[in-house]
Amino acid sequence: MIEACSSKQFPREEHNHRHCVAEAIATAVIICRERGLRFTEQRRRVLELVWNSHKPVGAYDILDSLNHAGGKVAPPTVYRALDFLIEADLVHRLDSLNAFVGCPDPRNPHTGQFLICRECRSVAELDDSDIDELVRRKASKLGFTALRQTLEIEGICRNCVID
Numbered sequence: 001m002i003e004a005c006s007s008k009q010f011p012r013e014e015h016n017h018r019h020c021v022a023e024a025i026a027t028a029v030i031i032c033r034e035r036g037l038r039f040t041e042q043r044r045r046v047l048e049l050v051w052n053s054h055k056p057v058g059a060y061d062i063l064d065s066l067n068h069a070g071g072k073v074a075p076p077t078v079y080r081a082l083d084f085l086i087e088a089d090l091v092h093r094l095d096s097l098n099a100f101v102g103c104p105d106p107r108n109p110h111t112g113q114f115l116i117c118r119e120c121r122s123v124a125e126l127d128d129s130d131i132d133e134l135v136r137r138k139a140s141k142l143g144f145t146a147l148r149q150t151l152e153i154e155g156i157c158r159n160c161v162i163d
Contacts, residue, residue, distance in 0.1 A: 024051040024102050028090050031106055037088055042073075046081040047102070050091050055121045056099030094123070096152045101125075113151040119160035 028047055032039035049062045059078050066073040082100060085091035089106045093099075094114060101114070101123050113126035132149065139146040 020054075020102075021048055021051045024048075024090075027106060028088070031088065031090070035088070037084075042077065043081045043084055045069075046078060047085055047090055050082075050085070050100050051102040054101070054123060056094050056097050056101050056116075056123055058097075058099045062100075092125070092150070094152055095150065096154075097121075111149045111151075113153065115157070116152055116154050117157035117160055118154050119156055122157055122159070124157070 025044060025048060028039055028044070031037075045066065046062055049065050050057055059075065059082060062082075063073060063075055063078045066078070082091065082093075085100075086093060089109050090103055091100050092103055092112055092114070094101060094116070097116070103112075104125060105127065110127050110129075111132050113128055113131055115124045115126065117123070131151065135149050135151075136146050
């Protein structure tokens with residue numbers, strides 16, 4: 001099974017990120033083919049820009065990159081591509097940062113817990129089912145049905161910790 005580069009950990013400095021981008025694109029092609037989804041060139045390019053690093057990227061940063069590459073792209077085009085990628089489970093939206101990161105396990109729909117480094121802005125995804133279940137159970141005790149949950153935790157990654 002092809003699986004995109006793991007953003008389930010903080011990458012080390014020597015990390016070869018081009019490999020992550022290539023794997024994410026290859027995975028997206030397969031998933032879209034299997035699900036009967038159209039993976040257009042524009043959607044591919046937006047996914048590539050999201051995966052360009054392990055740091056979240058904003059929609060307007062994506063827009064700037066697309067326009068610098070020689071196109072004239074309008075904001076709704078980027079937002080439509082991002083909506084598609086989110087619905088296809090290829091990208092996660094980080095509400096606290098108003099930004100997007102690639103999903104390291106798009107074959108398995110899941111909620112996410114995201115560790116966000118306040119120094120370098122890198123993101124790692126936990127995807128811990130025990131946390132999901134705990135939230136569902138606690139919410140249920142209050143008469144609430146949790147439909148979607150995303151947990152964003154800010155801290156310092158191993159690459160930024162000062163000894």
